[in-house]
Amino acid sequence: MRLAxxxxxxxxxxxxxxxASYVAKYGLVERRLDSIExxxxxxxxxxxxKIFS
Incomplete structure (x- = not known):
């Protein structure tokens, strides 16, 4: 999403x-996103x- x-x-x-390090951890799969995030x-x-449309 970010890159797109x-x-x-x-x-x-x-x-x-x-x-920024917090966001980088998403890309490195060091941190999982919850549904709210x-x-x-x-x-x-x-x-x-698209999954919701």
């Missing part, structure tokens, strides 16, 4: 109000979740 929206890890972290990321990246 053309957003850097730093920009996503800024929009989420978290450190996923919804927030979908919102800030303007992604369209």
């Amino acid at each position: 929206s053309g957003m850097s890890q730093a920009k996503l972290a800024e929009k989420l109000g978290t450190p 996923l919804c927030v990321i979908i919102e800030v990246t303007d992604a369209v979740p």
